[in-house]
Amino acid sequence: MNARTLDPAHHLIEKEPYYEAVGDEILLFEAAWRQQIPVLLKGPTGCGKTRFMEHMAWRLKRPLITVSCHDDLTASDLVGRYLVKGGETVWVDGPLTRAVRAGGICYLDEVVEARKDTMVVIHPLADDRRTLPMEKLGLEVEAPPEFCLAISYNPGYQSVLKDLKQSTRQRFVALEFDYPSAELERRIVATESGVSEAVASNLVRFAQMTRNLKGSGLEEGASTRLLVHAGKLIADGVSPVSACKAAVAQAVTDDDDMLKAIQELSSSIF
Amino acid sequence: MNARTLDPAHHLIEKEPYYEAVGDEILLFEAAWRQQIPVLLKGPTGCGKTRFMEHMAWRLKRPLITVSCHDDLTASDLVGRYLVKGGETVWVDGPLTRAVRAGGICYLDEVVEARKDTMVVIHPLADDRRTLPMEKLGLEVEAPPEFCLAISYNPGYQSVLKDLKQSTRQRFVALEFDYPSAELERRIVATESGVSEAVASNLVRFAQMTRNLKGSGLEEGASTRLLVHAGKLIADGVSPVSACKAAVAQAVTDDDDMLKAIQELSSSIF
Amino acid sequence: MNARTLDPAHHLIEKEPYYEAVGDEILLFEAAWRQQIPVLLKGPTGCGKTRFMEHMAWRLKRPLITVSCHDDLTASDLVGRYLVKGGETVWVDGPLTRAVRAGGICYLDEVVEARKDTMVVIHPLADDRRTLPMEKLGLEVEAPPEFCLAISYNPGYQSVLKDLKQSTRQRFVALEFDYPSAELERRIVATESGVSEAVASNLVRFAQMTRNLKGSGLEEGASTRLLVHAGKLIADGVSPVSACKAAVAQAVTDDDDMLKAIQELSSSIF
């Protein structure tokens, strides 16, 4: 077993993560970071937001601390809490505090899933004040200029109950992400899964067909990540049709008619 | 009383569990496991998903740790918590952590039933990172290549509130399960309950009739498990009609008309 | 005051509880018990399910541990918990654990009322595994062959929110209970309340009339238990009409018109 402590120094990314820019997103992120404005990443599942953050962290030489937000995530989960260890009470910094102290990048993935009290610690970090209130320690920590707060959300999924409030979103510069171009996506799939350019090309064609089904009963089309999954299964000896069924069709829908339609698409290609 | 500790070593399955493949599910599972992609099992109640997992665990020689998820299952239930034992505070690993440390297979049955914070521990385990964050210990555990995360859900039951989010399901390769073929199901029922081939054959015919009632007021037809129950009662001396009523009809519905309809089906066969 | 510890040995039933079989329910229960399949009892309030369980426990010479389930019943209430007693932390088994350890019968009355995490401890006990996970002790207890899990529910009352899930109910053999025949019910009422056969006969006639009102504004007709109550009041000197009003009419409804209708029924008989 390989365990490491949560010291941000261990979160420095040493090898350049493979990322190919779609537009001016790298330029914009760097400008926002220099101007100390926090960044909001918008876009569908599996289109590369997390990979983009890893790339930017490597590029800016900042440790990256990622938190997947969820219904029960509280402010204490982010800031830290007192824990009883071996009979003694010790303070343990949460991931947001570790990122602030280290001047790192804190990436809150799907932030609208978190409980509402997370906003109280994000707000003063996300405006001019750039401070993290730590009520329980009686301290207020000022974020160094290198610190960067980034959050993501998927506009397609939000309900009325789980929307980003204007008073929150207007604190951020927002970057929109979408699926990469066919040419770029082919390169990504081939590189990451190990299949040939030809197979990768077919997988991308297949993905585009499924994306056209969005709105006709499909919640989301096949993401780049799913193509990489299918590619890996193919590279491991699974037939392309079977790989597309398990890695793509069954992964995006449970609807029988839709499953058949997607299967026919893959059969027409492979 | 026979009690054993929760040490994963005790979860190695030594005798081959009886399982007959329906399609290429064994091949696909093995490829996904080698490629370190987590697996999602879809399908109705009692059609063999749990048995399949036992079979794969035996085949891959990995300990299997199964967790039946439910409304109140929290991340701490999976990861572990500090407990006070004899006046001292000790950390106790949860089942997911035990599986990660042992390089075993962790099978989360009906994962959508769990509380939403379970996702935060599943997500980093289910993508490239393959890490288990243990905030309370200040550690992050890297899963060994042998570790495998598998989850199941029954698409027929999910409501809007309890659906698998796209951001979760698109991290998995998905395998669909259904009732076995008549020939195969007959063999399973005879082997597991001890009734004759003839009786098993009749039970399978009866099950197929009930499955045709699905959608006409029956939520689910008789599963293979229910046929095994009926077979065991018959082998124990209960009359087939009475066994079908207690083990199948009353088990799948409370509706008086439906109960009569199913009883007539069994009377017509036995 | 008479207090006894919760040791299962004190739950052995030494005197045969009065029970008259309606169909083959005794035979089926014994077969299911020998085959180690758990049992689900379905039927209306007060028709003898609890008495049947007492009878079977006496017949099989197993201690019976009954738990009335409710909205706030958690898995810990069933499995056990650490309690602080006189400054020391001691583990206290819950009723389900006590039943498993003693190889007894655990009867969970109205199981759908319990919180959802109860299912997680019931599921592994209710299938092939027959194990009780005790996470907090780091143990997994294997149920001895004598152990039997039985649950009850009243199909007439279930709402969408409180239904038994297919994945739960398909683990059980199900027995349906209903009111006993007139002849049998007369014997029960006379035996248990001490009234004459003639009075018991009139009470049963009265009950049947109220049962015909079910669906015409009455949620449930008079159960056998209510007849026994009325019989006891009569045996204590209360007039039959007054006893029927207090023990039956007022007990089943609050509706003025329905109360009058039921009173007229009893006046026409007594």
Added chain:
Amino acid sequence: MNARTLDPAHHLIEKEPYYEAVGDEILLFEAAWRQQIPVLLKGPTGCGKTRFMEHMAWRLKRPLITVSCHDDLTASDLVGRYLVKGGETVWVDGPLTRAVRAGGICYLDEVVEARKDTMVVIHPLADDRRTLPMEKLGLEVEAPPEFCLAISYNPGYQSVLKDLKQSTRQRFVALEFDYPSAELERRIVATESGVSEAVASNLVRFAQMTRNLKGSGLEEGASTRLLVHAGKLIADGVSPVSACKAAVAQAVTDDDDMLKAIQELSSSIF
């Protein structure tokens, strides 16, 4: 300040509480008590249910322990809990346990208001078993024959969410209470408030008029208790019209038109 411990011995009622029977409710209560069947009191606010219980407790020479139920009342509130006192953990019996141990009468007022887990401690006390499970102490207490459980509820107020389940109410003999006859009510008002028979007679006439308004926009008419309030204000020098307004009209409604209508009724009488 006058404080007494909660020892049931202090709850013996030594002076006969003034109560005049309306029907055979005293007879029925005594029979149910001798037969060890619990009792359910139904009826509107302020019509004498509590006074009846005090009278029966005096008559049967049993201590009376009354609990006003509410939304947050839990089983622990009734049974007892461990409390930390001066650094030591001591068990403190709840009111239900105190009543069981002392063989007293436990009166749960408006029981449907309590949380659902109260039912789990009431059920085994309310059927043949007559036992109080005390899981936290590992004990089960058998109620002595003198113990009596009584509950009340007001059928007019119950919503779907707060109704008494059939499985609960069918364990009780039920007594219905209503406003007393004019003659009787006059005597009660004069005796308790100190006004003359003539004034009491007028107050009763006034009350009856308000009760006729029930259903025409008034939730409940004036109860006997309100007449006693009005009588006390009059005896203290307040004018009858002013007393009726403050003690009756304003107490039963906030509706301006209804207030005027009730004021006109009192003006027409006084």
Added chain:
Amino acid sequence: MNARTLDPAHHLIEKEPYYEAVGDEILLFEAAWRQQIPVLLKGPTGCGKTRFMEHMAWRLKRPLITVSCHDDLTASDLVGRYLVKGGETVWVDGPLTRAVRAGGICYLDEVVEARKDTMVVIHPLADDRRTLPMEKLGLEVEAPPEFCLAISYNPGYQSVLKDLKQSTRQRFVALEFDYPSAELERRIVATESGVSEAVASNLVRFAQMTRNLKGSGLEEGASTRLLVHAGKLIADGVSPVSACKAAVAQAVTDDDDMLKAIQELSSSIF
């Protein structure tokens, strides 16, 4: 900083609070207090209920303890709780207990806002028993004759979920409050804010105009308190129109049209 302990002795009001009676409310309160019947104050925001309580407390020479009720106010907040102070557990009386012990007046402002378990401590104090159950101390405190319980609520605001139950309100004598007469209100505004009689007179005319808008889109008209606010701003040099806008118009509504309408009213007067 000026801090005082919560000892009721510090809550005796030594200087007569300015209050001018509208009707016989002082007489009625005194009679209810002598007769030991609790009092319910009904009426809109800011019409003088709190001031009336201060006046009565001064007049009866009783300490006044006021509690603003709210959604999360529990019985423990009122009765008291064990607190850990410097390593020791000490009992701390809540405000209701302090009032009972001191024979003071406890005023629960907007009582329907509190959680439902508050009712369980109010009920036995509000009827013949006049006792405060303190389960956690194992005590029951008898209220001295001087103790008085008063509660308030605003009938205009109550929803179905937050209404005063009949079983609660029928325990109280109820006094209705409304805006004072023009003459009286003028005197109050001049006295409390320091403006001239002429300005006060105009403010009262303005208030009456806004009160006529109630029902035409305005939830409540200007209360006396708001007129005092406006008067204070005027006395401090703010122009009357600007003071009416900030202290009255913006305080009662957010609706643009309504704001304009109210502004026109004030412009027409000043």
Added chain:
Amino acid sequence: MNARTLDPAHHLIEKEPYYEAVGDEILLFEAAWRQQIPVLLKGPTGCGKTRFMEHMAWRLKRPLITVSCHDDLTASDLVGRYLVKGGETVWVDGPLTRAVRAGGICYLDEVVEARKDTMVVIHPLADDRRTLPMEKLGLEVEAPPEFCLAISYNPGYQSVLKDLKQSTRQRFVALEFDYPSAELERRIVATESGVSEAVASNLVRFAQMTRNLKGSGLEEGASTRLLVHAGKLIADGVSPVSACKAAVAQAVTDDDDMLKAIQELSSSIF
């Protein structure tokens, strides 16, 4: 890392914060502060309410303590609590208590987001009493004359569940905020972002166009803060169209059509 304790002395603002008055808001705030009436700030996101508070705190030479309210903010979060530090229990003042003790300004941003029990600590501070009840310390703190309570809310966002109750809002003098005039906004944008007057002028023209879209599918137009963001990106080398997209368009909406419309507006200007 730069951390400071929460001592209010550290919250004195030494440099004049840039603020240009729109109307008589400074005059009104000063009068309300002298008259010890609390202040309510109303207005949309990012229009300068927080900056106004910083300016007033500087002007009045009072420390400013700001709390961003949220769903889970409790009274204890504001008043303080006992914390265990190094084995000892110490009391830690909350931000509201610190402000009261220091005679500072406590600004509760978006107060309606907080839990309802916050109101119980605000109410006695917001009327004549001007006291802060600290039940857990058994103290009541009197606010010094210099203390000022200010709250904000955005009328456009409130739902029925999250509205400011009349009984709360009628305790405050209310100031309305809106976007500044074009001339003033141009100066603010140029000063704060570093762009030329010409670019700032264009950004303001762009903002006004987006504000006209409010009601046609846009929840809120571009606030001044967003213009400053766009200006900073432009000053850092990002093209104006790209900066308007990331800092304004993507920040205010997710709707594709609306995004295009806003992009066309910026293209027509730059």
